[in-house]
Amino acid sequence: MKIKLLVEGGQMEPGPALSQKLGPAGVNLSQVISKVNEATKDFKGLKVPVELDINTTTKDIDVEVFSPPVSELLKKEFGIEKASGVQKKLQVANASIEQIISIAKQKQSNLLAKDLKAAVKSIVGTCASLGILIENKPATEVGIEIDEGKYDEEIKQGKTETSPEKRAKLDEYFSELHSKQEKLIKQEEAAKEVPEETSEKAEQTTEPAKK
DSSP states (O other), X not given: OEEEEEEETTOOOOOHHHHHHHGGGTOOHHHHHHHHHHHTGGGTTSEEEEEEEEOTTTOOEEEEEOOOOHHHHXXXXXXXXXXXXXXXXXXXXXXXXXXXXHHHHHHGGGTTOSSHHHHHHHHHHHXXXXXXXETTBOXXXXXXXXXXXXXXXXXXXXXOOOOHHHHHHHHHHHHHHHHHHHHHHHHHHHHHXXXXXXXXXXXXXXXXXXX
């Protein structure tokens, strides 16, 4: 009997949903949790797909751990708690092409990509949905540049190390941009509140006088 789960690396806990899935197998829940947590301990802070192969006769349990989803790897790489809800207005990180290549190499076998370049394009697409810049540019723009061959040399060499100098420049650019974006969003929110206050005052003014 095979059961697929998506668990928090090294921190799987009992719950109704888990009990419902494992109930038919008739296995010890604590034993399963212990085995899964041991198998996924190196992925703390990430959601990890696992598959349990349970022998319903002997109750033996085999745990197979799969690579975390691309979005989880990106969040871990850049310390992102959650994706940007306003990707076009507020970015959450600034990646180097080397970091993208590194994650692409980790996930290439799971992405059904014909080569590393195609895998990199796939990672770039996820960056766009999460609100992650690449090389100081929107991920969609970098996707076009990859098609044009701009990063062919880095991809061909499989570069995964970002120099400290480059990292510092990327961080400096992102810090300045992020501050500007947050300021702009606050201004927009403040502007929205003004018409609401004006409308409330207008309603109070137009109320008929009581006789």
